[in-house]
Amino acid sequence: MSQTTTRDMTKGSILSQLIMFSLPLLLGNAFQLLYNMVDTIVVGNFVGKEALAAVGSTTMIINMVVFFFNGFSVGASVAIARSFGAKDFDRLHKSIETTMAMTLGFGVFFTAFGILAVRPMLRLMATPDDVMDEATIYLRTYMAGISGLMIYNMASGILRAVGDTKRPLYFLIFCSVLNMVLDIAFVVLFKWGVFGVAFATIVAQFISAALVIRLITKTNDVYKLTWSDLGIDKGILSQIIQVGLPAAIQSTITSLSNTFVQSYVNFFGSSVMAGWSCYNKLDQFLFLPINSMSNAATTFVSQNMGARDIKRADKGTTVAVSVSLTVTFVITLILFIFAEPANSIFTKDAEVIQYGSMFIRANVWFLLANCVGHTLGGAIRGRGDSKGPMFIVLFSFVLVRQLYLYLVTHFYANTPLTVSRGYPVGWVLCGALMLLYYLLVVKKRKHSI
Numbered sequence: 001m002s003q004t005t006t007r008d009m010t011k012g013s014i015l016s017q018l019i020m021f022s023l024p025l026l027l028g029n030a031f032q033l034l035y036n037m038v039d040t041i042v043v044g045n046f047v048g049k050e051a052l053a054a055v056g057s058t059t060m061i062i063n064m065v066v067f068f069f070n071g072f073s074v075g076a077s078v079a080i081a082r083s084f085g086a087k088d089f090d091r092l093h094k095s096i097e098t099t100m101a102m103t104l105g106f107g108v109f110f111t112a113f114g115i116l117a118v119r120p121m122l123r124l125m126a127t128p129d130d131v132m133d134e135a136t137i138y139l140r141t142y143m144a145g146i147s148g149l150m151i152y153n154m155a156s157g158i159l160r161a162v163g164d165t166k167r168p169l170y171f172l173i174f175c176s177v178l179n180m181v182l183d184i185a186f187v188v189l190f191k192w193g194v195f196g197v198a199f200a201t202i203v204a205q206f207i208s209a210a211l212v213i214r215l216i217t218k219t220n221d222v223y224k225l226t227w228s229d230l231g232i233d234k235g236i237l238s239q240i241i242q243v244g245l246p247a248a249i250q251s252t253i254t255s256l257s258n259t260f261v262q263s264y265v266n267f268f269g270s271s272v273m274a275g276w277s278c279y280n281k282l283d284q285f286l287f288l289p290i291n292s293m294s295n296a297a298t299t300f301v302s303q304n305m306g307a308r309d310i311k312r313a314d315k316g317t318t319v320a321v322s323v324s325l326t327v328t329f330v331i332t333l334i335l336f337i338f339a340e341p342a343n344s345i346f347t348k349d350a351e352v353i354q355y356g357s358m359f360i361r362a363n364v365w366f367l368l369a370n371c372v373g374h375t376l377g378g379a380i381r382g383r384g385d386s387k388g389p390m391f392i393v394l395f396s397f398v399l400v401r402q403l404y405l406y407l408v409t410h411f412y413a414n415t416p417l418t419v420s421r422g423y424p425v426g427w428v429l430c431g432a433l434m435l436l437y438y439l440l441v442v443k444k445r446k447h448s449i
Contacts, residue, residue: 009163009300010085010307014316018296018323024165026292028156030285031169031176038176039138039197040281042183044274044347051194052347053270054134056277060259061121062142065110067251069150072102073157074381075244078302079236080161080223081382085306089222094233096158096216096223098240101230103154107147114143126263131270138194145202151209155216155225160299162223171211179204243381246390257398264405264419272416275355278346279420282360283367286331290370293324294378301382314443317379324371332364359420366424369431376434380442388437396430 009017044052076099083092118139127135156168179200186196216225265276297320304313335342343356373396377389401422408418 008084009303009316010309010312014300014312014319015323018293018300018316018320021160021163021165021299022289022292022296022323024169025160025295026288028165028169028172029288029292031172038180038183039201040277041346042187042197043194044278046187047193049270049274049347049349049352050130051134052277052352053128053273054131054194055138055197056280057122057125057127057131057135057262057266057273058139058142059277059280060125060255060262061118061139064252064255064259065114065143065146066149066153067255068248069106069110070153071246071248071251072106072240072244073099073154074247074298075240075242075386076102076154077157077161077298078243078382078384079239080158081299081302082306084162084222085303091236092162092222093224093226093229095236095240096225097229097231098233098236099154099158100225101232102237102240103150107150110146110150111144114146115140118143121259124263125259126266128266128270128273131273134194138198141195141198142201145205148202148206148209152205152212155209155212158216158223158225159212160295161302162221163299163303164223167215168212171208171215175204175208175211178207243384243386246386247381250390250393253394254397257402260402261405261419261422264409264422265416267414268416271349271351272355274347274349274352275343276359276416276420278343278352278356279359279363281346282335282342282356283364286328286335286364286367287370289327289331290324290367290374293320293327293371294374296320297375297379298382301379305383313379313383317376317438320379321372321375324375325368328368328371332367336361336364355416358417362417362420363424366427369424369427371431373427373431373434376438380434380438383442383445385442388441389434392433392437393430396433397426400429401426 009021039055040052043055076095079095080092080099083089083095118136122132122135122139152168159165159168182200182203183197186192186200190196192199213225216223217227262276266273297317300316300320301313304310304316339357339360340353342360343353346356347353373393377393380386380389404425405419405422408414408421412418
């Protein structure tokens with residue numbers, strides 16, 4: 001079988017391999033983020049402040065569901081990348097069929113769960129009454145089409161595991177542009193409000209899923225998906241669960257913790273909520289190079305562990321962290337300087353822009369700690385160890401963050417600024433603990449788990 005669309009990361013320049021792998025992934029993540037960001041821009045400029053707050057307040061719930069599934073996709077990617085690195089194409093084939101069967105099951109489950117649990121979760125987040133109805137409409141519509149996003153993410157994960165990040169990018173660019181056009185049509189022309197932006201998003205997501213599924217079923221390459229072979233291989237599923245379940249638990253509980261952060265923000269009303277929403281959208285863009293390099297580190301380390309080249313896996317980890325720090329520093333500096341113009345993309349409300357800029361300038365520099373925590377976490381998962389990063393992230397992002405929020409709001413000062421500091425407290429602690437774990441525990445192991 002031809003392997004012309006794959007990338008073997010077990011040889012060649014480490015820096016070149018990581019950059020060439022992560023750049024298309026970075027652009028792809030940026031365009032995928034545009035799905036929800038365009039929703040925010042359109043409702044903020046054409047519907048109103050309450051609609052902007054409604055869309056922004058649902059982000060944490062959407063992330064909780066998506067991140068749980070994406071945790072399992074990490075396990076699947078590690079299993080596929082290991083098989084590819086070891087040149088075991090029979091196991092690679094079984095891993096792909098197991099992965100897609102699991103994805104279809106998750107799609108059905110989360111669609112039903114998401115629709116039924118919307119209202120109780122919004123209540124749990126103390127969503128104000130003037131935002132509740134529009135937030136419910138947006139979230140229920142979005143969750144009705146969540147399976148399209150899941151199928152696209154998993155199929156793209158299969159391609160990433162064998163080193164192909166370019167073609168999923170092309171599909172995503174097309175569908176992101178389509179989402180923008182549909183957003184404007186449904187909101188500005190048809191006056192569908194928050195329902196319109198959510199409906200535009202799920203239409204675009206299903207089209208991107210269809211395109212990437214067609215790619216992996218029609219190819220003659222080693223990652224070809226054969227529907228007649230679709231099924232669950234118990235051994236491979238066990239490996240996916242071993243790595244994916246801790247990652248899924250970590251992501252879900254962290255996202256659930258963030259819904260409680262949102263409830264602290266909601267206390268201050270729609271202007272602060274809208275400013276927090278703007279900040280979160282910009283913050284997600286800052287996370288792009290970090291997440292892209294973390295994913296690159298996972299695939300790089302997985303392939304090289306499959307090839308039994310531990311020394312190269314260690315070198316790749318160091319290079320990945322260095323690149324992540326450099327790129328994030330430059331982007332952070334730009335956003336810090338141009339905070340107000342960046343927030344004005346979403347709204348013209350002066351008060352909202354003021355709060356969004358305050359959140360940015362208070363927190364963005366602490367994102368450098370995530371370059372260490374997230375990138376090392378990705379590399380450690382590539383070695384097959386998902387439990388260590390899980391416990392570190394849960395301790396830092398959940399336990400310590402919630403303890404901080406409770407203490408400062410009850411015994412110090414309950415202000416938007418002190419609440420927003422809950423994020424960097426967790427980031428810095430996670431980065432420090434992940435570095436210690438990698439140096440003192442992971443590197444001392446002689447072989448993969």
